[in-house]
Amino acid sequence: MKNKQAELIKQLSDKELYLNLVFTQIILLIVSLVLSIILFEDISSFFDLFQFKDWRILTIGGSAGAAVIFLDILMMKLLPESYHDDGGVNERIFKNLPVPMIFIVALTVGLSEEILFRGIIQTHLGLFWTSLIFALIHYRYLFNWFLFVNITVLSFFIGILFEVTDNLLVTIFTHFLIDFILGIIVKNKEGSH
Template sequence: MKNKYTDIVNELTDREIMFHLVATQVLLIVISLILGFFLFDDLSSFWELLKWDDAKVWTVGVVSGLVIVNVDLLLMRILPSSFYDDGGLNQRLFQSKTVWQIAAIAALVAIGEEVLFRGVLQTHFGLVITSIIFALIHYRYLFNLFLFINIVVLSFFIGYIYEMTDNLLVTIVLHFIVDFLLGVMIRFSRKKSNQRGGKTNHE
């Protein structure tokens, strides 16, 4: 099953991968709008979840994102590379993007996923149900036990942060920090690898 998924990723062009990403996030936003229409009393009830003047956006959101990224980096150093094998999708997604494009992708994903999972679902159905759904929707990680456990723990952690801060903006910023920094690292690790290869060939 995993090999089949990897083959599918390899057959897609970079444009197709980007299209599927954007389409998925647009779908999540549409689902949020539909569910939100029935679950919230009015639009202002949703906007109250976003507290712009809350210092926890920076002290909790940014700091938590940096902690997650550093834990990931540590695990990447001490664990076999196969533990982080997602079929090559993240590599294909970020390796040829500029920093601004990576930021746009990270913002789109952070907003799309956090609005649906924390803003709509967790607000009305609780932490456990939402975290399980969040983990399962990242279906590509089902092919790798470590990555699946990783996304389950991450999901519960982000959900817990939302519970503690009661501010959707905190988890959006947290999610953005994680995706942006990991995307940038993939981009520049690829560039560094190419430079080393070019130097070797030149010599």
């Protein structure tokens, strides 16, 4: 299964890979919109999850993102490269993107995934099921035990941030920061140029 996915990724042009990424995020946003209409009593209940005038977006969200980035970098240095092998997807996505596009990709992914998983699913199914679904959706990590454990723990961590702050913008900022900084690291990784 892992080899099939790796082969499919290799066959895609960069343009096709980016289109798949964009298409996936659009699907997540559409699913979020439909579920928010079905599951929330009214639209204001959904928008209450976004508290813009909250310093915790930067303090808690930023600190949490920085801690995850630090741990990821530490693990990249301490563990064999095979532990971080996702079939080359992250490298393919980020290696040729200019930094402003990495910013846009990270923001889009952070928004779409957090709105769906924390804003919709977690508010209705709870932390455990949301974290499990989030980990399973990251299909390419299922074939590497370290990446699967990593994404599952990360999902629980971000879910707990949402439980503690009740502010979706905290988790969106955390998710964005992690993806943006790690995307830049992948782009600048030796041998990726």
